Amino acid sequence: MVPDAIPVLRSQQSGKDILDEQPAYDLIELFFFAYRDFVSDPDRILDEYGFGRAHHRVLHFVSRQPGLTIAELLDILRITKQSLNRVLKELIEKDFIESRMGTSDRRQRLLFATGKGHDLALKLAKLQTRRIMRALSGMEPEAKETVSRYLLRLIDPSDSAHVKQLVFGTNET
Amino acid sequence: MVPDAIPVLRSQQSGKDILDEQPAYDLIELFFFAYRDFVSDPDRILDEYGFGRAHHRVLHFVSRQPGLTIAELLDILRITKQSLNRVLKELIEKDFIESRMGTSDRRQRLLFATGKGHDLALKLAKLQTRRIMRALSGMEPEAKETVSRYLLRLIDPSDSAHVKQLVFGTNET
DNA sequence: AATTTTATGTCAGCCTTGTTGACATATCTC
DNA sequence: GAGATATGTCAACAAGGCTGACATAAAATT
Numbered sequence: 001m002v003p004d005a006i007p008v009l010r011s012q013q014s015g016k017d018i019l020d021e022q023p024a025y026d027l028i029e030l031f032f033f034a035y036r037d038f039v040s041d042p043d044r045i046l047d048e049y050g051f052g053r054a055h056h057r058v059l060h061f062v063s064r065q066p067g068l069t070i071a072e073l074l075d076i077l078r079i080t081k082q083s084l085n086r087v088l089k090e091l092i093e094k095d096f097i098e099s100r101m102g103t104s105d106r107r108q109r110l111l112f113a114t115g116k117g118h119d120l121a122l123k124l125a126k127l128q129t130r131r132i133m134r135a136l137s138g139m140e141p142e143a144k145e146t147v148s149r150y151l152l153r154l155i156d157p158s159d160s161a162h163v164k165q166l167v168f169g170t171n172e173t
Numbered sequence: 174m175v176p177d178a179i180p181v182l183r184s185q186q187s188g189k190d191i192l193d194e195q196p197a198y199d200l201i202e203l204f205f206f207a208y209r210d211f212v213s214d215p216d217r218i219l220d221e222y223g224f225g226r227a228h229h230r231v232l233h234f235v236s237r238q239p240g241l242t243i244a245e246l247l248d249i250l251r252i253t254k255q256s257l258n259r260v261l262k263e264l265i266e267k268d269f270i271e272s273r274m275g276t277s278d279r280r281q282r283l284l285f286a287t288g289k290g291h292d293l294a295l296k297l298a299k300l301q302t303r304r305i306m307r308a309l310s311g312m313e314p315e316a317k318e319t320v321s322r323y324l325l326r327l328i329d330p331s332d333s334a335h336v337k338q339l340v341f342g343t344n345e346t
Numbered sequence: 347a348a349t350t351t352t353a354t355g356t357c358a359g360c361c362t363t364g365t366t367g368a369c370a371t372a373t374c375t376c
Numbered sequence: 377g378a379g380a381t382a383t384g385t386c387a388a389c390a391a392g393g394c395t396g397a398c399a400t401a402a403a404a405t406t
Contacts, residue, residue: 023298024305025237027317029340030324032230035208036251037329054392057205064198070354078209083393085355107353107402125196132197135326139319144200146312146319151203153308156210167202225362243383256364258384280373280382 041131042124049094049120054087056124062097063113063121065166069102070109076166096120214304215297222267222293227252227260229297235270236286236294238339242275243282249339269293 042056051059061076062068073088074081088111091097096117102108113121136144155163164170215229224232234249235241247254261284264270269290275281286294309317328336337343 021299021302021306023295024302025298026321026340027305027324028233028298028301029237030321030328030336031208031211033332033336033340034324034327035204037332038204038327052391060201064202071352079392080394081354082356082395086392089355102353105353105403107400109354122196125198125201126194128201129194129197131327132200133194135323139323139326143319143323146316147323148199148203149312150308150316150320151200151207153312154207154211154304155203159206159210163203163206167199167206227363244381252363253365254383255366255385259363262384275382278374278382280371282383 038128038131041127045120045124045127051090052087054083055091058084058087059091059096059113059117059121060125062111063118066112067110069111073111075162091117211301211304214300218293218297218300224263225260227256228264231257231260232264232269232286232290232294233298235284236291239285240283242284246284248335264290 039053043053046052046056049055057077058073061073065072070081070084070088074084077084088097092099095114098112098114098117099109100112102110136147152160152164152167212226216226219225219229222228230250231246234246238245243254243257247257250257261270261272265272268287271285271287271290272282273285275283309320325333325337325340
């Protein structure tokens with residue numbers, strides 16, 4: 001125990017000591033289990049197309065943000081261009097995503113989901129939505145808003161404005 | 174739009190139509206970004222020990238549940254025993270986890286974190302707790318409870334009693 | 347106009363962590 | 377004693393990360 005005589009080590013709120021605060025095991029573990037099940041839903045369907053989770057992530061964001069560039073996608077996914085290219089190439093070959101040359105900057109590749117691509121992306125999103133809605137049903141009406149704000153605050157502060165922009169299409173606090 | 178004349182296609186609550194409900198893109202994407210940052214925290218530290226995320230998960234649950242058996246651990250992680258064994262072997266060799274023969278059933282291996290093991294597990298848990306507390310600070314006091322219940326309800330219903338038992342050490346609803 | 351920077355693509359190889367299938371051993375249960 | 381169970385292990389493979397090096401076209405700079 002750190003003695004009371006060292007007030008600089010105490011956080012401002014409720015006398016909780018930063019150095020020996022007890023781990024939030026419940027939220028840590030619930031987050032693990034919830035995410036495990038959440039991402040497993042789409043797996044069966046992706047399998048039928050010969051795709052994996054990496055394909056899902058790429059297709060999802062391209063479908064959501066038509067005209068996304070490679071650089072923007074790399075920034076969202078936080079993987080290397082080599083990793084991205086492996087799955088993106090397959091999505092393009094199998095005609096789920098289309099790559100067009102940029103208009104203002106012709107070095108850029110603007111990515112668009114094809115009809116097939118949108119269909120699959122929507123199918124997967126609805127599957128995950130089903131789980132989310134089941135969880136929210138029977139909870140207080142404010143639950144969705146609370147969860148949404150919590151998840152946003154969990155993100156690196158340096159990135160949260162960017163995420164807010166991507167997810168909500170706005171940058172307001 | 175499905176015409177109002179087909180009531181069987183409507184869910185019980187608030188007239189929301191199951192067949193064309195709009196995807197919850199916000200929660201889907203926020204969950205992705207939040208989890209991405211959440212698991213990235215421990216990575217730097219794990220690197221120093223030559224461990225990866227798989228080692229982290231094993232060490233975490235063994236540290237939290239001393240005496241865990243292989244079978245129980247496999248059920249928690251949902252991986253094959255070969256995958257588990259690869260990382261578990263390293264954790265034992267490097268003296269972060271100890272494996273003792275079961276007392277009542279001597280076929281079982283009971284897993285325990287060593288002193289070193291507990292130290293590392295705690296260090297990583299505190300790192301993740303820091304992020305969780307930062308997110309919760311400034312939110313309503315009920316936020317933690319709401320988020321916790323939401324995450325639990327996100328888990329497969331067939332598994333939620335088990336998870337509740339693991340996380341809270343109880344099985345009450 | 348020449349040079350440098352930027353956006354993207356690609357090759358080659360490596361690592362972690364998942365998978366399947368087969369088989370071995372010790373121990374418990376019937 | 378026979379069969380089921382808990383664990384360990386070998387081998388091979390796949391997905392999806394990574395690094396490093398190099399190539400090209402187009403934009404930006406000087």
